[in-house]
Amino acid sequence: MTTSPTTKIAIIGAGTIGLSLTALHLVQNPTCQIAIHDPRPDLQSYITTHLPTYLPQVDKATYQTRISLVSDLSSAVKNATIIQEQGPEETGFKQRIWAQIEGYAPPNALFWSSTSGIPASEQNREMKDKSRLVVVHPYNPPHVMPLLEVVPAPSTSADVVERTLEYWRTLGRTPVVVRKECTGFVANRLAFALFREACSLVAQDVVSVEDLDAIVSASMGPRWSVAGPFKSYHAGGGEGGLKSFMEKIGGTVQACWSASDEDVKREGIEVGNAWQDKICRQANESYGVVDTSTRDETTKKVLNVVGH
Amino acid sequence: MTTSPTTKIAIIGAGTIGLSLTALHLVQNPTCQIAIHDPRPDLQSYITTHLPTYLPQVDKATYQTRISLVSDLSSAVKNATIIQEQGPEETGFKQRIWAQIEGYAPPNALFWSSTSGIPASEQNREMKDKSRLVVVHPYNPPHVMPLLEVVPAPSTSADVVERTLEYWRTLGRTPVVVRKECTGFVANRLAFALFREACSLVAQDVVSVEDLDAIVSASMGPRWSVAGPFKSYHAGGGEGGLKSFMEKIGGTVQACWSASDEDVKREGIEVGNAWQDKICRQANESYGVVDTSTRDETTKKVLNVVGH
Numbered sequence: 001m002t003t004s005p006t007t008k009i010a011i012i013g014a015g016t017i018g019l020s021l022t023a024l025h026l027v028q029n030p031t032c033q034i035a036i037h038d039p040r041p042d043l044q045s046y047i048t049t050h051l052p053t054y055l056p057q058v059d060k061a062t063y064q065t066r067i068s069l070v071s072d073l074s075s076a077v078k079n080a081t082i083i084q085e086q087g088p089e090e091t092g093f094k095q096r097i098w099a100q101i102e103g104y105a106p107p108n109a110l111f112w113s114s115t116s117g118i119p120a121s122e123q124n125r126e127m128k129d130k131s132r133l134v135v136v137h138p139y140n141p142p143h144v145m146p147l148l149e150v151v152p153a154p155s156t157s158a159d160v161v162e163r164t165l166e167y168w169r170t171l172g173r174t175p176v177v178v179r180k181e182c183t184g185f186v187a188n189r190l191a192f193a194l195f196r197e198a199c200s201l202v203a204q205d206v207v208s209v210e211d212l213d214a215i216v217s218a219s220m221g222p223r224w225s226v227a228g229p230f231k232s233y234h235a236g237g238g239e240g241g242l243k244s245f246m247e248k249i250g251g252t253v254q255a256c257w258s259a260s261d262e263d264v265k266r267e268g269i270e271v272g273n274a275w276q277d278k279i280c281r282q283a284n285e286s287y288g289v290v291d292t293s294t295r296d297e298t299t300k301k302v303l304n305v306v307g308h
Numbered sequence: 309m310t311t312s313p314t315t316k317i318a319i320i321g322a323g324t325i326g327l328s329l330t331a332l333h334l335v336q337n338p339t340c341q342i343a344i345h346d347p348r349p350d351l352q353s354y355i356t357t358h359l360p361t362y363l364p365q366v367d368k369a370t371y372q373t374r375i376s377l378v379s380d381l382s383s384a385v386k387n388a389t390i391i392q393e394q395g396p397e398e399t400g401f402k403q404r405i406w407a408q409i410e411g412y413a414p415p416n417a418l419f420w421s422s423t424s425g426i427p428a429s430e431q432n433r434e435m436k437d438k439s440r441l442v443v444v445h446p447y448n449p450p451h452v453m454p455l456l457e458v459v460p461a462p463s464t465s466a467d468v469v470e471r472t473l474e475y476w477r478t479l480g481r482t483p484v485v486v487r488k489e490c491t492g493f494v495a496n497r498l499a500f501a502l503f504r505e506a507c508s509l510v511a512q513d514v515v516s517v518e519d520l521d522a523i524v525s526a527s528m529g530p531r532w533s534v535a536g537p538f539k540s541y542h543a544g545g546g547e548g549g550l551k552s553f554m555e556k557i558g559g560t561v562q563a564c565w566s567a568s569d570e571d572v573k574r575e576g577i578e579v580g581n582a583w584q585d586k587i588c589r590q591a592n593e594s595y596g597v598v599d600t601s602t603r604d605e606t607t608k609k610v611l612n613v614v615g616h
Contacts, residue, residue: 117560139527140544147526174526180514183567184560187527189509190502190520192564194528195537197501202538206488212498213536218455218482219447219495220502221536222610224529227603228521229503230510234591235598236448242591246584252425252492254579256500259491271562276554283542283550290543295535298614302530305609 007032010080010105012073012097013087014038014047016141017114021084023054023143026063028171034067037076043069053293054143073097074104081106082167084136086114091122098133099126110163112136116188119181121153131157134164136175137185144296146174146308149185174308196269197260202282203267203275209282225306315340318388318413320381320405321395322346322355324449325422329392331362331451334371336479342375345384351377361601362451381405382412389414390475392444394422399430406441407434418471420444424496427489429461439465442472444483445493452604454482454616457493482616504577505568510590511575511583517590533614 009025011018014036025032040046047069052060070076077083083101087093094113101111111133113123124130135151142148148168152161161177168175178185184192198212207215223232230242237245246253267275317333319326322344333340348354355377360368378384385391391409395401402421409419419441421431432438443459450456456476460469469485476483486493492500506520515523531540538550545553554561575583 117563139531145527145531147523149523174522176515176519176523176526178515180512182509182512182514182571184564186509186515186520187523188560189564189568190505190524191528191537192561193505193568194498194502195541195561196565197498198537201490201494201497204488204490206490207484207486207494209538211484212494213539214482215455215457215484215495216498216532216536217534217614218484218616219453220499221529221532221534222607222614222616223447223453224524225533225610226525226529226606227598228524228529229499229506230517230587230591231521231595231598233503234595235600235603239597241588241595241597243588246579246588250579252496253500253503255425256492256497257504257578260497260501263490270565271554271558279538280549280551280554283538287539287542287549289547289549290535290539292543295543298534299530301613302533302610305613306525306530306606308526308530 006081008080008082009034010070010077010083011036012038012076012083012085012101013114014040014043015086017086017138019047019051019054020141020143021086021114021138022051022067024171024173026055026066027143028173032066035070035076035080036067037070037073039071043071054141073100077101077105077109079106080109082110082112084112084114089115089118091118094118094123095126098123099128102127102129102132110134110160110167112164114138117184119153120151120156121181124153124155130155132160134160135181135185136164136168137187139187141292141296144299144303146172146303147187148173148175149178149187150175151178151181151185153181172308196264199275199279200260200263200267200269202279203269204263208286209279210286213286225302314389316388316390317342318378318385318391319344320346320384320391320393320409321422322348322351323394325394325446327355327359327362328449328451329394329422329446330359330375332479332481334363334374335451336481340374343378343384343388344375345378345381347379351379362449381408385409385413385417387414388417390418390420392420392422397423397426399426402426402431403434406431407436410435410437410440418442418468418475420472422446425492427461428459428464429489432461432463438463440468442468443489443493444472444476445495447495449600449604452607452611454480454611455495456481456483457486457495458483459486459489459493461489480616504572507583507587508568508571508575508577510587511577512571516594517587518594521594533610 113135120133120135124133134156137149139145139147165175233245234242319330421443428441428443432441442464445457447453447455473483541553542550
């Protein structure tokens with residue numbers, strides 16, 4: 001399958017994730033055809049205005065012939081080999097649209113949801129064949145970031161997972177299977193755990209928002225770009241690996257975890273509490289409106305260095 | 309001050325951190341002189357063998373004239389402008405040695421401890437002038453990683469902090485002031501918070517050690533190399549910044565935090581519990597002994613891309 005001229009992709013939902021995914025397929029899979037389906041009335045002008053911002057290096061004419069805007073869902077998916085959905089994050093919407101798509105799409109088409117939180121086992125409730133749907137959760141923006149979290153439901157077939165991995169590997173991306181449908185999947189769970197500790201430390205005036213970001217960008221960021229946390233601590237243990245690391249540094253690790261638990265509780269680091277105002281104000285003062293195109297260009301260079 | 313020919317640095321404790329710091333000063337401060345003090349009996353042969361591995365690109369002769377091995381503490385520090393300590397992580401040792409150093413060192417010399425956990429306010433107990441000592445906690449290995457956490461005691465003078473920052477900025481590093489002496493300082497607190505979540509998810513078989521590392525290296529690592537977590541989420545909120553982000557995504561963030569709390573409690577993710585064996589075993593199976601020199605070379609390239 002995959003990068004042959006026959007790959008026909010239906011993009012269901014053309015918000016920022018949908019456009020970024022469209023750009024990703026167009027660039028990395030140079031022969032694919034893409035049908036974009038979205039109920040917004042200004043779809044044509046919206047696509048014409050915004051899609052090129054995701055495709056700065058590609059001549060407009062080279063991709064215009066490869067995309068079509070399709071207002072009718074059945075026409076959008078009826079010849080598709082891949083159907084990739086990023087509609088509203090509402091369980092009812094997802095359940096309805098997958099049942100509809102199942103009725104229109106070819107029997108072998110892959111069904112992917114970009115949801116960041118609604119598991120395939122909830123989305124597939126009204127489908128006849130619950131083995132077909134799998135969550136493919138991108139890391140934003142997907143035309144830059146290599147990660148795709150592939151999260152099957154218990155009912156998803158191994159063949160669907162395998163073909164999904166194969167497609168993304170062929171495109172040079174990094175699909176990773178999340179073996180259980182846990183809340184938030186893995187990337188957000190990890191990032192939000194660090195984010196909570198970051199909020200707690202700023203709430204306590206240990207550091208400012210800007211200094212905390214400087215700490216991360218001068219330490220864990222570059223380190224984890226090259227070797228993830230387990231590999232890093234495994235290396236930190238020398239020949240004895242992670243076991244030695246835990247024997248030597250475990251006391252410090254536990255002291256940090258215990259202090260963190262106490263601080264988070266005392267400072268009330270739950271969403272919506274008083275600490276949030278301070279952090280949002282500091283972020284505004286330090287950063288204003290962030291220039292994401294510069295950020296993304298630099299991120300591409302980092303990814304290039306680490307072999308993505 | 310600083311990079312003039314008069315910078316005389318006393319390195320107290322020549323383990324891996326001491327040697328890495330020695331290499332950092334030698335390379336980044338090309339005129340400094342370094343006295344290395346360590347009680348190990350084989351100091352000469354140890355330095356001859358190991359220091360060059362931190363200095364691959366420098367001709368041995370160019371730095372040999374700039375370092376001296378000094379067995380006597382008083383001689384090591386008596387002309388120093390900077391005294392940088394990385395001895396045993398024992399409060400009693402630190403308290404004794406700083407009282408001794410204070411007696412021998414010039415009145416303007418900077419006193420830096422590389423400790424990862426013993427605050428300056430404990431280390432300075434037996435010093436006459438408690439304003440002189442500050443923690444300068446490097447991120448390992450310091451000859452590669454730009455971060456230095458500068459953690460003053462409440463008694464540390466503003467002048468000591470300022471001169472410390474100035475030295476490291478002159479060397480092109482990233483010193484960041486940690487304003488309160490919290491457990492573990494900031495970098496480890498953040499990294500260990502994510503590490504705990506990582507351990508919890510692997511303990512539950514949501515992902516393997518290797519897949520979790522792949523997720524981080526294809527997402528947060530590169531992202532946070534370019535923009536730290538606050539800046540990233542502030543950008544994620546568009547023109548409304550972090551406030552909009554929290555309004556839109558706050559429910560997901562809180563769901564992840566709550567799930568994390570439950571999982572950590574249920575799985576008993578405290579140091580020394582049963583989960584640890586599985587994680588250490590997987591790390592061994594995936595990584596064996598890590599080649600840190602390749603890792604460090606790639607890390608330098610990432611740091612170069614992001615302007616460090």
